[in-house]
Amino acid sequence: MTFKKLKTFAILALVSISSIPTMGQDLLARQAPIDRKMKAVDSVALNRLIMNEMLESPAADLYEDWENKYAHRATELPDSFRIDLRGFCMPTTSRVLTSNFGARWGRQHKGLDVKVYIGDTIRAAFSGKVRIVRYEARGYGKYVVIRHYNGLETIYGHMSKQLVTEDQEVRAGEPIGLGGNTGRSTGSHLHFETRLCGVALNPALMFDFKNQDVVDDYYMFRRNSYEHEGALATRLRGVGSGKFENGDDIELATAAPAASYATNVRFHKVKSGETLSSIARKRGTTIDALCKLNRIGKKMRLMPGQILKYN
Template sequence: MHLKRRIKTFAITAILTMTAATASAQDLLARQAPIDRKMKAVDTLALRNLIEKEQVGSPSAQLYKEWSNKYAHRATELPDSFLINLRDFCMPTTSKVITSNFGRRWGRMHKGIDVKVYIGDTIRAAFSGKVRIVKYEARGYGNYVVIRHYNGLETIYGHMSKHLVEENQVVKAGEPIGLGGNTGRSTGSHLHFETRLCGVALNPALMFDFRNQDVTGDTYMFHKDSYESESVLANKARGKDAGDMAQADDSDSSSKARKASSSNSGDVRYHKVKRGETLSSIAKKRGTTVDKLCKLNHITKRMRIRPGQILRYS
């Protein structure tokens, strides 16, 4: 009799316990449901904020629909206006000498700036970004690199002697990407430097001041309807100086004036080789010696010089 009562009591207790646990679990789930909904909303908001921050930090994501390692540049539709962030930059080379401006040259458009560098000089990334192209083009850029930057620009570095990066590599501003050279369609060692927006070439002088080794400002506001006229003004303000002198009229009076200016000021001067010129004729014209020309340009007397080649003479 006592055994039956104990079994009955145990069974009732177990049923009540299970009922209470089920009710408690249901209460817990009921309380947890609003929390789950709130957390889901928070996660969605955080993800949205993260995406917005990435888009603000990387305008290039808004401008370019594809990533390709096949072509150097492909023009797409330009925005009517676009603010380009020039902060955290690094000059691609320490050279201050522009040997050829952006614009029409020899019957065709020269879509970059030529900067005098020597073979082996370090070439650096102008801004942080990702390397899109590392290639060799025999009849064009020679050894070249294309980098897409977070500020929306793409920069091209041509005629280098050696690549120091690989495609799809992330680089920081100032990181070495290659060495100066004379490869491809080039008549003398120099860096061909281009800045492009949506594949369209913009004058680097609008943003870079090589002579002062600086940018023109913290930002540059691109306007599709005015950038061409701004480019002309930029060339006048920040274009080549000694290079212009080499292409100017070489009359005796102007030549003597340049020689006097060179000897008195101590400025670095360059000569652009013309057809038929030799080291001796250049030395005579510039009031220097063949030995000095060879020493300044790291060449030998027997080395052949070509039309268009840039030689330092002081």
């Protein structure tokens, strides 16, 4: 090989070697859009997988399984848990509470009773998945249990009709039933429960029915203080937060200032032994008027603590 040929070969080899990084950079440049697309595909696939898991079993990090056997079954509570209350819908437009969370008639009342009439629309409080649709003659009557993505489960009892089915996905505000008087009930109302890991929390911790709003964007649940906080919430937002006259009468204008009722509408809290006849005499009205105002029958048995409208 002549020196000239050897020189030419060396120059060509040098050029080839020096071009390798450039070719590598060109290859990386061509590959970058592909990598970005693959990353986007991976992200979409991951998000879809997460969403499918959420739809399959909402709040799976709190609950061990998804089953339709029990309305509620208490499991281990976390020490603390932040519950997202954004995106809520009040389950009813009624602002009138008739019974608080807590001790009642010698037993624990695990929810709030809200005055509704037969046929009133009941809506899902948050988005989630319907876990139970059932009838319980000596308890909730026709009721619905929904597990929500924020970790809560809500229970809607004594309805006249259920409008959803088990395992159905629902959005906040979607109609799930109609108000009623089924099961162990003394008058048409909505029994509304909020539970975390099967343990009943006072709905007044999160919901303000009188102002038709939630109390904040989030509720920070703490296992060592939620019961004390629940008692305070009852004093602030429960039945007893209104103005009582003679211990048995509520002036609605004070109890629910934002309510769209006439300010002279009054309610009577039934005492032990009272009847429709005795209440009518006391309030200067008639049995027929009481029955019409409260949509009840003349032979209905009154229970202590029951709330009746009398004018």
